[in-house]
Amino acid sequence: MAGAAAPKRQDTRKFFENLSGAGKSIAVLTSGGDAQGMNGAVRAVVRMGIYVGAKVYFIHEGYQGMVDGGDNIKEATWESVSSMLQVGGTVIGSARCKEFRNHEGRLKAAHNLVQRGITNLCVIGGDGSLTGANLFREEWSGLLDELLQQGLIDEEASRRNSELHIVGMVGSIDNDFCGTDMTIGTDSAALACGADWVFIPEMPPEDGWEDSMCQKLSENRADKKRLNIIIVAEGAIDSHNKAITPDYIKELVVRCLGFDTRVTILGHVQRGGTPSAFDRILASRMGVEAVLALLEASTNTPACVVSLVGNQAVRLPLMECVQMTQEVQKAMDEKKFEEAVRLRGRSFENNLSTYRLLSHRKADSELPNSSFNVAVLNVGAPAAGMNAAVRSAVRVGITEGHKMFAVSDGFEGFYKGQIKEIKWGDVGGWTGQGGSLLGTKRTLPGKHLDKIAEQIRIHNINALLVIGGFEGYLGLLELSSARDKYSELCVPMVMVPATVSNNIPGSDLSIGSDTALNAITDTCDRIKQSASGTKRRVFIIETMGGYCGYLATVGGLAAGADTVYIYEEPFDIRDLQANVEHLTQKMKTSIQRGLVLRNENCNENFTTDFVYQLYTEEGRGVFDCRKNILGHMQQGGAPSPFDRNFSTKISAKAMQWITRTLKDSFKGGRVFANSEDTACLLGMRRRALVFQPVSQLRDETDFVHRIPKEQWWLKLRPLMKILAKYKTSYDVSDSGQLEHVTRVRPKESNTSATI
Ligand code: ADP
Numbered sequence: 001m002a003g004a005a006a007p008k009r010q011d012t013r014k015f016f017e018n019l020s021g022a023g024k025s026i027a028v029l030t031s032g033g034d035a036q037g038m039n040g041a042v043r044a045v046v047r048m049g050i051y052v053g054a055k056v057y058f059i060h061e062g063y064q065g066m067v068d069g070g071d072n073i074k075e076a077t078w079e080s081v082s083s084m085l086q087v088g089g090t091v092i093g094s095a096r097c098k099e100f101r102n103h104e105g106r107l108k109a110a111h112n113l114v115q116r117g118i119t120n121l122c123v124i125g126g127d128g129s130l131t132g133a134n135l136f137r138e139e140w141s142g143l144l145d146e147l148l149q150q151g152l153i154d155e156e157a158s159r160r161n162s163e164l165h166i167v168g169m170v171g172s173i174d175n176d177f178c179g180t181d182m183t184i185g186t187d188s189a190a191l192a193c194g195a196d197w198v199f200i201p202e203m204p205p206e207d208g209w210e211d212s213m214c215q216k217l218s219e220n221r222a223d224k225k226r227l228n229i230i231i232v233a234e235g236a237i238d239s240h241n242k243a244i245t246p247d248y249i250k251e252l253v254v255r256c257l258g259f260d261t262r263v264t265i266l267g268h269v270q271r272g273g274t275p276s277a278f279d280r281i282l283a284s285r286m287g288v289e290a291v292l293a294l295l296e297a298s299t300n301t302p303a304c305v306v307s308l309v310g311n312q313a314v315r316l317p318l319m320e321c322v323q324m325t326q327e328v329q330k331a332m333d334e335k336k337f338e339e340a341v342r343l344r345g346r347s348f349e350n351n352l353s354t355y356r357l358l359s360h361r362k363a364d365s366e367l368p369n370s371s372f373n374v375a376v377l378n379v380g381a382p383a384a385g386m387n388a389a390v391r392s393a394v395r396v397g398i399t400e401g402h403k404m405f406a407v408s409d410g411f412e413g414f415y416k417g418q419i420k421e422i423k424w425g426d427v428g429g430w431t432g433q434g435g436s437l438l439g440t441k442r443t444l445p446g447k448h449l450d451k452i453a454e455q456i457r458i459h460n461i462n463a464l465l466v467i468g469g470f471e472g473y474l475g476l477l478e479l480s481s482a483r484d485k486y487s488e489l490c491v492p493m494v495m496v497p498a499t500v501s502n503n504i505p506g507s508d509l510s511i512g513s514d515t516a517l518n519a520i521t522d523t524c525d526r527i528k529q530s531a532s533g534t535k536r537r538v539f540i541i542e543t544m545g546g547y548c549g550y551l552a553t554v555g556g557l558a559a560g561a562d563t564v565y566i567y568e569e570p571f572d573i574r575d576l577q578a579n580v581e582h583l584t585q586k587m588k589t590s591i592q593r594g595l596v597l598r599n600e601n602c603n604e605n606f607t608t609d610f611v612y613q614l615y616t617e618e619g620r621g622v623f624d625c626r627k628n629i630l631g632h633m634q635q636g637g638a639p640s641p642f643d644r645n646f647s648t649k650i651s652a653k654a655m656q657w658i659t660r661t662l663k664d665s666f667k668g669g670r671v672f673a674n675s676e677d678t679a680c681l682l683g684m685r686r687r688a689l690v691f692q693p694v695s696q697l698r699d700e701t702d703f704v705h706r707i708p709k710e711q712w713w714l715k716l717r718p719l720m721k722i723l724a725k726y727k728t729s730y731d732v733s734d735s736g737q738l739e740h741v742t743r744v745r746p747k748e749s750n751t752s753a754t755i
Helices: 038-051 062-068 103-116 127-149 155-160 209-222 246-257 266-271 277-296 318-333 337-343 346-359 386-399 410-415 446-459 470-481 513-530 550-559 573-587 608-618 641-664 694-700 712-723
Strands: 025-030 055-059 073-075 120-125 165-170 197-199 230-232 304-309 312-317 373-379 403-407 419-421 463-468 493-497 537-543 563-565 593-599 624-629 679-685 688-693 752-754
Touching (some): 038 277, 038 712, 062 103, 120 127, 120 277, 127 318, 197 346, 277 304, 277 712, 346 641, 386 641, 446 470, 463 470, 470 694, 513 624, 550 593, 593 608, 608 624
Parallel strands (some): 025 055, 197 230, 493 679, 537 624, 563 593
Antiparallel strands (some): 055 073
């Protein structure tokens, strides 16, 4: 993300009942190359627009439809976006349009908008589309004058439509639009982690790369690695601007090494298929944000792009984003690649340097020798991404000169002495594997402290990295509070959250929950599709998570649920009754599928069976019901791209913290760390990765229900309800604030880092 200057927040809560769309018309279009999740964005814009009382129009076929007018511009209804969340690509069509690049084309487009009184435009597309949008807005009043002069519109129409508001949403799988952290669709397509070699336009390889690549591949083979993955991004070039193509690489590998080589063009794989849960949620959040931004737009506000930085919604001026993207292109054209990488922002730069570090083993002689020993363990239930986290920690640790030790079976293995050194090659290929290869257990360390202290002494362990769930957090609390009694425990300890439930205090997200969300949404999609014909049917689905309603709520948002029952938002029989009636009314329209999610511990008495029976009885004659309990499949198989990236990044940061903290606490020939800030949890908070002493997180924890006392995603519930056609109160004080794309980036500190 190109660093965004922190805004001043107002602390007054603002509810959007005050923002009305009555009398306004909003049009939504998708343009340029299609991307995953565009439909989710369109759906959210339509429903949010209708919710606030505006008229919403689809513009089919992107700018072409806007230029051609006629049937291409059609009013949207609530039902017209039903069942489109799970569809890949864009259902309203996206075309390239030459005419819109010319003034004449844009004049026609303006005419078509004015005829329908559309003065709010939501453009979902890549940098080209948004550049066009920006130009269109700048020209708007001139276009109106021309239309007036040509007698195509009258004074009154010109006055009523004098202001055009534009909001952009980036829907491009290249993740190339500056200013945004994640563009819609990138998640479904990304997968760089774990590749042996990656070619991207921003990082042309040095001369002689052919030899170094072949040498590395043959070394890997000698290490018994059977599969090598080389990724060639569209537009990859060498340092002389010569294209690097997959076919050239294939020919090279076959010629030099004789390896069996296959080329798979990911283009179609990338764009086809259903969008990931992450893309759907991102798209839904951004769609709602876009409508809010349009409602709040005035003469003085610039056209903006809504986007997400870390977990925080922001608005950035469209013009600044476009300029920045053009600067990157210019730098690339002038072969200033370092500059291009820098301009693309810290997130991109970080990813790149982490990728480089993890995929290129340095010779032993090149490594510093810290003579520190660092132990890594998994604690709790398995979560997808744990292995990628271990791989990253081990390799970063080795690069920093430490000796890395793997502990199997969590704290249980620790006290039993199941500890051995783990090397660079041992974690090869771990990125894509699900579960925990180290072995993970829920056992807490509290009853075995003497044995654990003994093992630390025997193996001379100087620091500890715990990758795990709630037991990992409890374990770290136990270890750190026993430091008075056992001096062996006076070593730096850090935990990164890894659990499908996402219930760890101090972190908005945990490793594995994204994969679980994908498993849930996939299953919901499939269950919904399984219903044959036009029979109306409602599915009652139970999700995991203990008392934490994250998976149910966010899974529900991604799958387009009608209602989601969770422990955190108590409900009674009147709510249940209202929900059934609401659903029954909806199912009397053209809507044929209903989806109700229920978190396993949401209510002791209103069980999944109870809910199922209630809906069955009350829906009689309108729909029938099916129920389904999603079990351990929610832990997912292979980690999702998001979990691979997230675990790789967060665990690399944790290991760098260990190195720093080891240096700081090495005095008089030994490591001694007993202050609070040497037993930390590294979590994602809004837009940064933050190290927080575990002892300070106690106050934020509901230990009985094993959840944080405050959970950010509860704010997504009204959004989910709005998209399911409920009237609700929606606090918009947390919605995106206008920020600037800046070139001065915040410095990383000891306790926090950019994501
Ligand atoms: P993307 O939006 O995915 O980058 P393109 O660059 O092909 O895709 O742009 C999509 C469409 O946006 C183009 O076909 C054109 O109609 C419009 N567009 C792109 N660049 C401009 C521009 N500089 N001026 C006006 N319209 C543009």
